[in-house]
Amino acid sequence: MFSTVAVDGEVRRWEELHLRDFAQGFFFGAGFFTTFRIEAGEPWFLARHLARLRASLAAFPGAVRTPPSEHLAKAAVREAIERCLRADAAMGPAFRGVGKLSASDGRVLLTFREHAPDLERMHREGRALDSQEPGAYRRGEPTLNHKGLAYFRQFSVMERLPLLGNEAGEVCELPTANVFFQCGGVLVTPPLSAPCLPGIIREVLLEAGHVGTLPIVERPVSFAQLAQVSACVFTNSAQVATGVPSLLGRPLPTSLALAQGIRSLVEAVAARER
Template sequence: MFSTVAVDGEVRRWEDLRLQDFAQGFFFGAGFFTTFRIDGGVPLFLARHLARLEASLAAFPGAVRPPARQHLSEPSVRDTLRRCLASDAALGPGFTGVGKLSASDGHLLLTLRPPAPDAERLRREGRALDAVEHGAYRRAESTPNHKGLSYFRQYALMERLPLLGNEAGEVCELPTANLFFHLDGALVTPPLDAPCLPGIVRAMLLEAGHVAGLPVVERPVPLARLADASACFFTNSAVLATGVPRLLGRELPQSLALAEQARALIEAAARRES
């Protein structure tokens, strides 16, 4: 992570932040965050990220003190990002990487980090998924629908990256991504009450309606049905879409091409919205 940050629109240094200003978020995880991709200094889908962040804050009004509304406006965040990039030679106006907005204790913290070191390799080669965490979630549990600062459950599983399932034996998500499967002539993603995070890229693909001629639908995905999947990819805002060339020991050679088509669709949407 870079040392340049911003708190409530004021450009600061990470080492100068005070723990007491974020005590509820630090000690209790009472807050929410969103991570967004930045390409050439331009944040992708920022309005959507802010809308999701505000929706989470509104869902827990008594537990999390939200930042002042003006700090959550898209023009304000864009201006804050611009000033952060301009103030640090290690970043610069053309910065490409990832931004993170964290809302807790009445403050909005913006931090920045470089792209994942394996991002290009993931685009080319994808990532095999060979593990399942059975019963990780309960069906209709609401907290996974929000990207809370209490993120240890997902963080502890990031390196292994298992499929997270619910008590009904259905697929929910990955620790850091939503899942899509080519099943029964459609591109299927688990529903929000599986549960899973309402990912920004996930929503974009559902809105698009089709990827590579396949209808995009939201419905339960039993773990037992994964043996019938002919392709799979996962999505998040940092890497957009990543193919899964091997799923639970089965080779899925169509996954990389399907992920590439999904990524092209999202990149085109990003150009329109940014």
């Protein structure tokens, strides 16, 4: 993580921030965050990330102290990002990496990190998914529709990257990504009620409605159906789309081309929404 951060839009040094100002986030996980890609100094889908963050804060009004709305406005956050990039020679105005907004205790904390080399490699080469936790989630569990600071359930299995499912034998998500499966002539992703995070890339793809000639739809996917899947991709805002060359031991060589097609689509939408 870079030392230059912003709190409520004001440029600060990470090592000078006090725990006291983020106490409810620390002690209770009472806060929300969002992570977004930055290319050439430009945050991708910032308006969408802020809308989701505001929606999560609005969903738990008593439990999380909401920051003043001006610190969650797109123009203000853009300006804070630019100020931080200019202030830090290690980043600079053409920075490429990941930004993160964390909202707790009535404050908005903006931080930055580089793309991890292993994630960059994953981006190019894909990543096999060999692990599963079929009954990890409960269908309809509402907190899983929000990216909360109480992130330990996901964080604790992030390295193993299991496919997380619900009690009905349906796939939900990965610890830090939404999943898409090519199956029966369509690209399918589980519904939010699975539950899964309403990921920004997921939202962009569902709005686009298709990638190439392949329709994109939201519907339940059972673990049993995975034997029929011909390609698999997972998406998140930092890495956009990652191909899965092997799913639970079964090779899926066309996943990498599908991930490439999704990345091109998302890149074009990101350019339009700047």
